[in-house]
Amino acid sequence: MSAQQMLKVFVTRRIPQEGMKILKRAGMCNLSVWDSDEPVPRAELLKGVAGAHGLLCLLSDKIDVEVLDAAGPNLKVISTLSVGFDHLAIDEIKKRGIRVGYTPDVLTDATAELTVALLLATARRLPEGVEEVKNGGWSTWKPLWLCGYGLSGSTVGVIGLGRIGLAIARRLKPFGVKRLLYTGRQPKPQAQEVDGEYVPLDTLVSESDFVVVSCSLTPDTQGLCDKTFFSKMKKTSVFINTSRGAVVNQEDLFEALSSGQIAAAGLDVTTPEPLPTNHPLLTLKNCVVLPHIGSATYSTRGVMSELTANNLLAGLTGSEMPSELKL
Numbered sequence: 419m420s421a422q423q424m425l426k427v428f429v430t431r432r433i434p435q436e437g438m439k440i441l442k443r444a445g446m447c448n449l450s451v452w453d454s455d456e457p458v459p460r461a462e463l464l465k466g467v468a469g470a471h472g473l474l475c476l477l478s479d480k481i482d483v484e485v486l487d488a489a490g491p492n493l494k495v496i497s498t499l500s501v502g503f504d505h506l507a508i509d510e511i512k513k514r515g516i517r518v519g520y521t522p523d524v525l526t527d528a529t530a531e532l533t534v535a536l537l538l539a540t541a542r543r544l545p546e547g548v549e550e551v552k553n554g555g556w557s558t559w560k561p562l563w564l565c566g567y568g569l570s571g572s573t574v575g576v577i578g579l580g581r582i583g584l585a586i587a588r589r590l591k592p593f594g595v596k597r598l599l600y601t602g603r604q605p606k607p608q609a610q611e612v613d614g615e616y617v618p619l620d621t622l623v624s625e626s627d628f629v630v631v632s633c634s635l636t637p638d639t640q641g642l643c644d645k646t647f648f649s650k651m652k653k654t655s656v657f658i659n660t661s662r663g664a665v666v667n668q669e670d671l672f673e674a675l676s677s678g679q680i681a682a683a684g685l686d687v688t689t690p691e692p693l694p695t696n697h698p699l700l701t702l703k704n705c706v707v708l709p710h711i712g713s714a715t716y717s718t719r720g721v722m723s724e725l726t727a728n729n730l731l732a733g734l735t736g737s738e739m740p741s742e743l744k745l
């Protein structure tokens with residue numbers, strides 16, 4: 419391709435080299451990269467995207483009308499290095515005939531694994547235990563010290579039995595889970611594999627010992643876990659969220675945790691991200707907060723970046739994408 423024919427692509431962050439290699443090797447992109455581990459400032463995003471044919475972005479980049487306008491009519495494809503797409507103004511993107519690539523499947527195992535790790539860490543109070551060892555709080559073996567809750571014989575409720583929800587359920591069942599409840603828009607045939615019982619949300623919330631949120635963020639799920647939701651949970655139950663922070667009303671969660679309405683919470687996602695270090699949730703021993711690392715294994719992030727690059731190239735050439743979001 420001649421220099422004039424090269425297609426302009428803006429990449430909003432330094433991404434794993436696997437993906438960059440694919441983009442460079444394709445020889446059709448005039449690449450402009452925000453070459454940093456930190457998010458691109460809004461002004462730089464608006465500047466960088468101007469005239470672009472392709473945009474490779476992250477879940478922390480809000481791609482709204484302003485960005486689409488700044489890009490202008492050349493923009494053919496947006497490829498996000500994430501399975502979630504709540505950061506994209508989908509209606510507007512669709513209206514403009516822009517295609518969207520995303521990264522389902524390749525991060526399912528890593529995210530499910532992290533969810534299990536967070537659930538166990540929260541339920542068995544691992545961060546508190548580690549802290550006590552370091553600060554001298556470990557005086558002797560005590561029968562009731564640092565007791566938590568176990569999965570064996572428990573009821574687990576999964577909100578959203580999609581790819582990741584099912585992968586979480588599959589991993590939790592062998593711990594001796596007695597009942598596996600789930601909710602969602604409709605019953606899923608694949609729930610059979612984990613003996614999943616499709617129940618109304620209220621039943622799931624009130625009967626589960628562990629409530630695991632694994633749904634996508636939509637207008638229907640925004641703020642779903644609020645005061646009323648937490649008031650229906652058992653006092654001994656544990657709440658886990660590895661989907662999106664905005665599914666939870668954090669003030670109501672703080673109240674539920676600090677009043678003893680629920681036993682504990684483990685969050686890999688918050689609003690905002692990062693959660694300010696003076697946030698009330700961080701003062702609670704029964705709240706374990708992780709910095710949105712669900713898919714963070716070296717290999718998963720490598721494969722995600724490859725898929726993101728291949729989606730982008732397919733969008734630029736008008737061919738079939740490995741993972742296109744149906745708009």
Ligand SMILES: O=CC(=O)O
Pocket residue numbers: 477499500501502503525661712713
């Ligand atoms: O949250 C992570 C993702 O959407 O990929």
